[in-house]
Amino acid sequence: MEISLLPAQSIDKAIRSLIGSIPELSEAFGEVFDPIIRSSDPKFGDYQANGILPLAKKSGRNPRALAEILVPHLEASELIASSIEKITIAGPGFINFTLKKSYMQAWLAHFSSEEAFKDSTKDWLGQQTTVIDFPSANTAKQAHIGHLRPMVIGEAIARILEFCGAQTVRDNHIGDWGTNFGTLIMMIKKEKLELSDYRDPEEALIELDRLYKEGSNLEKEDPKLRDISRNELLRLQQEDPTNLALWDAIIEISNQAFEHLFKQLNVRTDVTLGESFYKDKVDRIYEELEATKIAEMSEGALVVWHDEVKKFSRGNERPFPFNIRKKDGASNYASTDLATLLYRVEHFKAESVIYLTDARQKDHFEQLFLTSKKWFEAKQYTLPELKHIWWGTILGTDNKPIKTKSGESIKLQSLLNEAVDRALKVVSEKNPNLPKDEQMKIAQAIGIGALKYADLSSNRTQDYMFDWDRMLSFEGNTAPYLLYVIARINSIFKKAACEDTLDNLSKATDLETTLEIDLARKIIQFPLALEQALSDLRPHFLCTYLFELAGTFNGFYNKEKVIDPDPTIQERRLLLCHRTQLILKTGLGIIGIETVQRM
RNA sequence: GCACCCAUAGCUCAAUUGGAUAGAGUGCUUGACUACGAAUCAAGAGGUUGGGGGUUCGACUCCCUCUGGGUGUACCA
Structure with missing residues (x-):
């Protein structure tokens, strides 16, 4: 069959x-x-x-x-x-x-491992080379809650694509060439700081945060300082050795701090090619777009008009062109994004490029895609498939963008710490006999998992409400609910002493009871959920499915005894347990959530 | 001014891309542990899908309009 x-x-x-x-x-x-x-x-x-x-x-x-x-x-x-x-x-x-029940049985027997699923799903995207632009961290600043979604959603989407056969390049397109460096260098020189004095990149980053804030305030009070900052930026761009060394040190500090966060959140990037990488690659963009008459001068800047789209038309009361070179001749976000696209096509041979940012940048990417299409057509370059994956805002329980009580943005590290602390409290309460280090390990998996799952389980294009009690309540559509099912199934395996025979459940007879059949049905729907999540790059389809699977399993578990004197009954129920667990582990893995043996 | 996103049970969210009686969780009411882990399960109540019109055999979904929120509107990224 x-x-x-x-x-x-x-x-x-x-x-x-x-x-x-x-x-x-x-x-x-x-x-x-x-x-x-x-x-x-x-x-x-x-x-x-x-x-x-x-x-x-x-x-x-x-x-x-x-x-x-x-x-x-x-x-x-x-x-x-x-x-x-x-x-x-x-x-x-x-x-x-x-x-047919016999078919369901055969399906369950056949898809017995993650590899068995991958054998089929790897053909879905057929090795397509896909560059994923995430999480595009900004430099020289501590990460805050706004960095959570790009990391979490980006990692999940990268994994979905990889599971379905894409060859991905995860490109962290950092903003490392902006005007803030002028201010920072000015302040570092003014205060005569040695960046190498800070052993811990976290600590150094906090210092940079302070320098920038104070520096901006000082510039407002004293215009002379602003000129100094501008001059420092200019010297940096002219590759003055002192300023370049400072810039290097700043980038190193922020990259290290981000790496530390990536590790905790289980996020991986392949390359970090920031805006500075493209500084010598934008001239070609200006030349090509001018030569093809796609770009033209407007108010001293080089711009691309898209009159065919109403909101970008120059006929508007407020015209809105795509500005690719500032009137002072400097590059901007648009110029580097164009250069970046070309590099991704020529160097990585990208067939598809996916950009992940929040909803506020929709106009930018619409203009970028329109411009790229005209440009690539004129030059007869092959245009990859371009997608902008965007998401809504994280709201507090007051329904406004989430902030600390004093009105500042919440630091990402403190958010992670709180997630683990809250989880640890529950874990140590429920498992007082477990060794402390294991309690901590479990708490990390649960806390971080809960945080990530809360972000992934609702439709990404909607704003979502951040609520500690809800995400860690261990009830409802949460990570702990799913993780609990995995742990519980392990207990059954242990009790049945069947770990060695799980790979060969050949005595299992055809499904009989309604609850068994319901569960098998649900298990077989896994690829449909994955397909759906892939088609729109919306991980919540997978989350909803896993939650339903866990619920169906719990219904079965509460009514049907797995361990049974009749070995044929026991085997077929063990088979259901094993496949449920397999899909929960695989599914959570696909969205980047770590699982635990017990909790 | 122009454009985009959103409005679904008291609350938080779904709804297989236009399909059959709009589903979950939470909260509320009630029931199930000498039990493979109760961090669980079962049952009940709760809806004019913001209002109005239209297209369709069929609309939460598509179109128009109004109301109420949010976002973006060239030289920040």
């Missing part, structure tokens, strides 16, 4: 193939019929075909009559005979499919 990762796809293929080969069906359904196979409410079956209804409308025929032509052929066909138990027509013209 051939087992398909996506049985829905097999049904789809079978219908198309029958329509192509049987004249009666070709005539009734035509060439371009899409069956629209979806998973269905369990009370109807496992899958449903919705495609009859739109076709009936288009061709002016009775949908049920159309279904009645198709269904007998499907029933007689060998194509899905091994997988489908029952096909029924219902409602206005839906066709419902119910999987």
Whole structure:
């Protein structure tokens, strides 16, 4: 029996193939019929075909009559005979499919490891080279809560793409060439500081934070200082050795501090190519865009107009061009982004580039993509697929962007510390007998996992409310709820003393009880959830699914005893336990959340 | 002014991209531990999907309009 990762796809293929080969069906359904196979409410079956209804409308025929032509052929066909138990027509013209229990059993037996899933999913994106631009940390500043989403969402999306076969380059496009460096260098010289005096990059970064804040205030009071800062920036850009060394030290400090956060949040980047990397690559952009007449001068700046898009049109009351070179001749965000895209295409051979930022930068990326399209067409470069993945704001329980009580942004490190502290409190309460170091390890996994899961489990394009009590309450759609199921299943394995035989559960008999079948059904839907999460790069589809799987499992667990005197019953239930755990571990792994053996 | 995003149960969120009776969690009411981990499960109440119109066999989803929030509007990134 051939087992398909996506049985829905097999049904789809079978219908198309029958329509192509049987004249009666070709005539009734035509060439371009899409069956629209979806998973269905369990009370109807496992899958449903919705495609009859739109076709009936288009061709002016009775949908049920159309279904009645198709269904007998499907029933007689060998194509899905091994997988489908029952096909029924219902409602206005839906066709419902119910999987055979033996097929579910075979599916469960076949997909027995993460590798087994990957064998199928790795073909979904076929090795496509994808550059993921995240988390684009800013330099010389302590990370705050605003850096949480790019790290968490970025890591999850990178992993989803990788699981589905993409060749990714995770590129941390840091902002390391901005005007703030002038102020910082001015202040460092003014206070005669030695950056190497700070052993700990965290401590040094706090100092840089202070310097910048104080420096900006001083500049406001004393315009002469502002001129000094400007001059320092100019000298930096002219590669003055002293300033370049200071700049290097600052970058090193902030990169180290970020690395420390990445480690705690289990975030990985492959390359860190900031704006400074492109400083000698922007001239080519100006030249090419001017030569192709895509860019033109406006008010002293070099800009690209996109008059075909209303909001960017120069006819507006407030014109909004894409400014790629400032009137003082300096590069900006737009120029480096254009140079970066070209580098990604020429150097990394990117077939797809994904940018992750918050929603406020939507206009920028729309302009960047419009400009790139015109430019690449004119130069006959191959334009990769470009996507801007954006998200909403983190709100406090007062429904406003989250802040500390004094109105400052919350430091990311203190957020992580609080997550672990809160988790540790619960862990030590529930497991007073565990060694302290293990309690700490578990608390880290739970605390960080809860924080990440809270961010990933709601639709990224929405704002979400940050609520400690909710994310760590260990109830509802939270990481601890999912982690608990994994730990609980481990306890069953231990009690059944079956760790050695888990790889070979061949005595398992066909599923019998409703709760067993419900659970198996849910397990088989895993690839659908993954497919959905991939199609829109929205991790919450996967989270919702994992939560439902955990709930279905808990329902089964509370009613059906796994450990049973009859070895065939015990094996088939152990099989369900094992696959549930496998998918929870795999699924959480795909969104970047660490799991624990016990908790 | 122009553009984009959002509004779903008291609260926090879903809804398979237009499908069957809009679902979860939380909170509230009630029940299940001599039990493979109760950090769990089962049951009940709770809705004019912001208002109004339209398209469709079918609309939370698409179109128009109004109300109320948020964001962006060239030389910050």
